Amino acid sequence: xxxxxxxxxxxxxxxxxxxxxxxxxxxxxxxxxxxxxxxxxxxxxxxxxxxxxxxxxxxxxxxxxxxxxxxxxxxxxxxxxxxxxxxxxxxxxxxxxxxxxxxxxxxxxxxxxxxxxxxxxxxxxxxxxxxxxxxxxxxxxxxxxxxxxxxxxxxxxxxxxxxxxxxxxxxxxxxxxxxxxxxxxxxxxxxxxxxxxxxxxxxxxx
Numbered sequence: 588x589x590x591x592x593x594x595x596x597x598x599x600x601x602x603x604x605x606x607x608x609x610x611x612x613x614x615x616x617x618x619x620x621x622x623x624x625x626x627x628x629x630x631x632x633x634x635x636x637x638x639x640x641x642x643x644x645x646x647x648x649x650x651x652x653x654x655x656x657x658x659x660x661x662x663x664x665x666x667x668x669x670x671x672x673x674x675x676x677x678x679x680x681x682x683x684x685x686x687x688x689x690x691x692x693x694x695x696x697x698x699x700x701x702x703x704x705x706x707x708x709x710x711x712x713x714x715x716x717x718x719x720x721x722x723x724x725x726x727x728x729x730x731x732x733x734x735x736x737x738x739x740x741x742x743x744x745x746x747x748x749x750x751x752x753x754x755x756x757x758x759x760x761x762x763x764x765x766x767x768x769x770x771x772x773x774x775x776x777x778x779x780x781x782x783x784x785x786x787x788x789x790x791x792x793x
Contacts, residue, residue: 588643592617595624606642617645622652634658640665721745760784 592599592608599608599617608617622635625647629635636653637644653661689695716725717734721741728734736742746752747768754769758776760783765776775781 592643592645594621594645601643608642608645618642618650621645621647622650626652636661760787 588601590601592601594617597610597613597620599610599620601608609615610617610620613620618635618637619629623629629652632655633652634655636651636658638649638651641649690699714727714729717728718725719737719741720735721744722737724737726734726737736745750766752769753766755764755766756773757764758780759774760780761776763776767773775784
């Protein structure tokens, strides 16, 4: 990574601690200077973010304006990911090989059998094959006796066709009763009544 970068006739030096490029004369970091050069002053509470997370890539196409709180969260997540990757590498190189060896041993296999018996029905659920009550297709689900449909689409269709959500309303115009889904906003028993009431109101307002 280069030690110096130049922009608009100014020299910016990389800070080895932060990785940012800084011009000590104008006391401004390169990425912020580039953004302001093209877009004007940075609004209060906002930061300039390197899209590809490379602090050496200060091209305007790699810079975006984000809220300060969001920017801090983004970098906190990035640091956590780096630490996580280091942890995983340590596990892969040290702990994991020994764990695999133990789990594959006769002692390890016996332990797994005991755990399965212990938690079956509590945390470990059996999977079963059921037939959808709407379309008749088979689907896999947890054996808890509640799942009856292969999808929410089938469940909604079954409810519509079964009339379980239907209710009886009184037509706003003719006073006749009609059956409608309780989630519907219908106020009339038919399109004809709806149109008649509409034109009645229009004539009354004229």
